[in-house]
Amino acid sequence: MDNKVLEAENLAHRVATLETESDSLRALIDAKEELPGEVKDAIKVRIEMLNSLLASYITANDQYEKPYDTWVRELTDDTEAFMNSNRLAFQASHPNFIRYFEDHGLTTEEINYVCLYAIGLRGKEVGSYMKKRSHVNTSSAIRKKLGIDKHETNIGIYVRKLLKSL
Numbered sequence: 001m002d003n004k005v006l007e008a009e010n011l012a013h014r015v016a017t018l019e020t021e022s023d024s025l026r027a028l029i030d031a032k033e034e035l036p037g038e039v040k041d042a043i044k045v046r047i048e049m050l051n052s053l054l055a056s057y058i059t060a061n062d063q064y065e066k067p068y069d070t071w072v073r074e075l076t077d078d079t080e081a082f083m084n085s086n087r088l089a090f091q092a093s094h095p096n097f098i099r100y101f102e103d104h105g106l107t108t109e110e111i112n113y114v115c116l117y118a119i120g121l122r123g124k125e126v127g128s129y130m131k132k133r134s135h136v137n138t139s140s141a142i143r144k145k146l147g148i149d150k151h152e153t154n155i156g157i158y159v160r161k162l163l164k165s166l
Contacts, residue, residue, distance in 0.1 A: 083112035117159040
């Protein structure tokens with residue numbers, strides 16, 4: 001498959017994911033529930049990123065991509081901070097999803113890990129982003145806590161299906 005086609009499909013998937021997350025976050029804000037400051041900050045960044053990405057996608061104007069690229073780079077350069085922010089965004093937009101993992105005894109770090117799959121990353125991409133060789137060990141520990149056999153299903157597929165169902 002051509003790289004441009006793959007990039008377009010990847011972008012379309014990310015846009016759809018961000019739109020769904022944005023809708024959930026806006027509904028949460030509209031509910032006027034009191035949110036912790038760090039959760040509000042994570043939501044604000046996600047919505048600003050979504051707006052910039054959508055403007056770029058709709059207009060094909062590179063000027064809209066520049067702030068998006070800057071935000072993405074700044075947000076993801078600090079792996080630990082990004083993983084925490086990502087988890088907080090999912091906690092606000094999909095509380096049952098996060099609660100499912102908490103109920104199965106996953107640690108905060110393990111939940112951060114599965115949230116990388118929830119945004120669409122694959123196993124090799126998760127390992128590469130985390131820059132940890134123990135990535136496979138983390139996956140194995142999570143599978144054990146969730147009762148998933150390593151041959152039963154891909155953990156990324158499992159997490160994304162779970163996200164849609166909860």
